[in-house]
Amino acid sequence: GAVVSQHPSRVICKSGTSVKIECRSLDFQATTMFWYRQFPKKSLMLMATSNEGSKATYEQGVEKDKFLINHASLTLSTLTVTSAHPEDSSFYICSVGERGPHQNIQYFGAGTRLSVL
Amino acid sequence: LAKTTQPISMDSYEGQEVNITCSHNNIATNDYITWYQQFPSQGPRFIIQGYKTKVTNEVASLFIPADRKSSTLSLPRVSLSDTAVYYCLVGDQNTGGFKTIFGAGTRLFVKA
Numbered sequence: 001g002a003v004v005s006q007h008p009s010r011v012i013c014k015s016g017t018s019v020k021i022e023c024r025s026l027d028f029q030a031t032t033m034f035w036y037r038q039f040p041k042k043s044l045m046l047m048a049t050s051n052e053g054s055k056a057t058y059e060q061g062v063e064k065d066k067f068l069i070n071h072a073s074l075t076l077s078t079l080t081v082t083s084a085h086p087e088d089s090s091f092y093i094c095s096v097g098e099r100g101p102h103q104n105i106q107y108f109g110a111g112t113r114l115s116v117l
Numbered sequence: 118l119a120k121t122t123q124p125i126s127m128d129s130y131e132g133q134e135v136n137i138t139c140s141h142n143n144i145a146t147n148d149y150i151t152w153y154q155q156f157p158s159q160g161p162r163f164i165i166q167g168y169k170t171k172v173t174n175e176v177a178s179l180f181i182p183a184d185r186k187s188s189t190l191s192l193p194r195v196s197l198s199d200t201a202v203y204y205c206l207v208g209d210q211n212t213g214g215f216k217t218i219f220g221a222g223t224r225l226f227v228k229a
Contacts, residue, residue, distance in 0.1 A: 001163060034217070043204070044161070044219040093160045095217075104208070105151065106217050108160030 002028035002096045006109025013084055014117055021079045021112045023094030029074035030096040034106070035067075038091040050077040050094075084116045121205045126224040135192045137223050139205030142186050150181060150188045153204045155222070161204060165190070192225075200227045 003026040013019050023033055031052045036044040048069055049057040056069035066088075068080040081088050093111040097104045122140040129135045141150070149168050153161040165172055167179040167188070178191040192199055204222040 004160075006160070036219075043221050046218060091158065095160070097217075104217075105163050105166065106153070106161070107163065111158065111160045113158065 001105060002026075002030070002098045002107040004094065004096050004107050004109040006094055006112055008112060009110060010113045010115075012115045012117065015085050016083055019081045019084055019114060021081075021092055021094075021114075023077045023079070023096075023109055025075045025096045028096060028098060028107075030077075031074060032097050033071060033077040034095045034097065035069065035077075035079050036093045036095070038093060038111075040091075044093060047079075052077075081114065084114070086116045089114055089116045121207055121220045123203075123205055123220060123223045125221065126226065128226045128228065129195055130228050131196055132194050135195050135199070135225060135227075137190045137192075137203050137205075137225070138187055139190070140187045141205070141207045144185050144207050148185075148207045150179065150185075151206045151208070152177070152179065152190050153206065153219075155202045155204065157201075161219075164203075195225075195227045197227050197229060200225060 005024040005026055007022045011019055033050040035047045037047055038044045046059050047062045050069045050071040052071045052074055058064045066082055071077040091111050091113050093108055095106045095108040097106055149166055151166040152164040154164050155161040165174055165177050165179045167181055169181050172179045180189040202222040202224050204219050
């Protein structure tokens, strides 16, 4: 399956700063990538669908001006958490969708743990 | 996307077979069933996918009855390293696209 690299794995920042998280598809050209966030002991929540060369599609309740997504190439999508606040502290995970013989399969990055002080 | 229901948690011991059942009463004709595994502080990992009857790979087996309203992930002879959260997802490649909605998952604890 697709190999997905996510960077950084962990970031600690001060409140009010912006943080950029990169998601790379190493061996697969991904026209679509996904961004999730996950709080402790909770399931993954889909934030947005990142589309190469076009605007991302955000899930209801996710602020697009807060979480900026750029998918400039078939191998790279970035998520920028702007003016981060402590409530943005979470585990952010990206994924690539690969069409299998029957059903799409998601391949996930290792995740980025964001801690906002 | 069909809604799924799984047990919140399960306990097991090393060497035992573990079966995790997922209910998906509203599964559509074109939907496939996919299971993922997630370790703490890691992204989920694809385990197995199936449409009907039985699917087996090097990691697990997936049993799907004829009515497809449920499915059972079977992990043979679990070890401590199988402690993780297991997610069951149901969707259709054509209409649902790549979009994947995760349910609460099942937390499996494997004890020595």
